[in-house]
Amino acid sequence: MPDVQGGENLLFLTDEQLRQGIEAMFFAYRGFTADPDRILATMDYGRAHHRALHFIARSPGTTVNNLLGILGVTKQSLNRVLRTLIENGLVESRIGATDKRERNLFLTEDGVALERKISDAQRARMRAAYRAAGPEAVAGFRQVLEAMMEPELRKMYYRIRENGA
């Protein structure tokens, strides 16, 4: 990158270009959530349930507190969602082994099944977008998204990624 603040770079840093990026994020996010929303709408669940399922699936045994940090909601709000998931037998809450105040969260068989169904749909869209845009575009996509995150959330993102399969 030859010219950090110089003439050429200004081309994609005009307000108009930035505005297009903002609108692209807005419309793309609608697509991003469209398939999960469609599936969830047929059940008694919403986006909040999906998010909980996703991150429990991703880090089995995670604690409530940990999940609060990831999702950025209050414990009351998360608790309402977790309670229904536990009541409906999609999530299991086990008392912590080392610290008995904590609850370790796991998906049950049914929970795994639903999470898979939803994330299959979401991954299918992502896969199609990645294929259409090509590998280099994907790398750029990831770079910009990471740069856009709040620093604290970026750390979480990296941490979760390292846990990952």
Place this chain on the structure above:
Amino acid sequence: MPDVQGGENLLFLTDEQLRQGIEAMFFAYRGFTADPDRILATMDYGRAHHRALHFIARSPGTTVNNLLGILGVTKQSLNRVLRTLIENGLVESRIGATDKRERNLFLTEDGVALERKISDAQRARMRAAYRAAGPEAVAGFRQVLEAMMEPELRKMYYRIRENGA
């Protein structure tokens, strides 16, 4: 499934890679809305008001129906938001010239001021992310986002972009 499109492509189409993309979208969107949310929280407005202001600013004179299509909410929901914006003197609703059933929406001076304040903050974050990632990454970012949109919304995105300054 050894070789769908040729070896290299499989690397970023694994479920794990797709999952990381999904999580990147989730965390990045939080960053994307963080600054506007902070500004709006100090007033009586929320994200819905911001979205209305943004697209009215973008396409002055747009109709209610047009806005409904862009935002993807019900007219009742949008109407509640528009009513407060009109009452507070941020938006002006003029009866259509050719079709008097329609309302053409415009920002007032105050509306322009608030929209600018919010979008300045949002553009600043976008600008920082673009700078950090570099021009090639930005191109890829945009390509993947466009590929991720629902076809109908992609058309709107293009249409709005062409109106743009």
Place this chain on the structure above:
DNA sequence: CTTGGAATGTCAACAAAGCTGACATAATGT
């Protein structure tokens, strides 16, 4: 000119999912 349909607005009721504040319980750690 009348009438059907479209665009808009409004009222009422409701749901999802966020929030704050307050309080209880149990376990940890100093």
Place this chain on the structure above:
DNA sequence: ACATTATGTCAGCTTTGTTGACATTCCAAG
């Protein structure tokens, strides 16, 4: 022993979405 932490829960509120019903206004077709 005591303060702190992790969690759960109750009550009440806000924002933003939803349906359904109904009025108004106006264009356009018969």
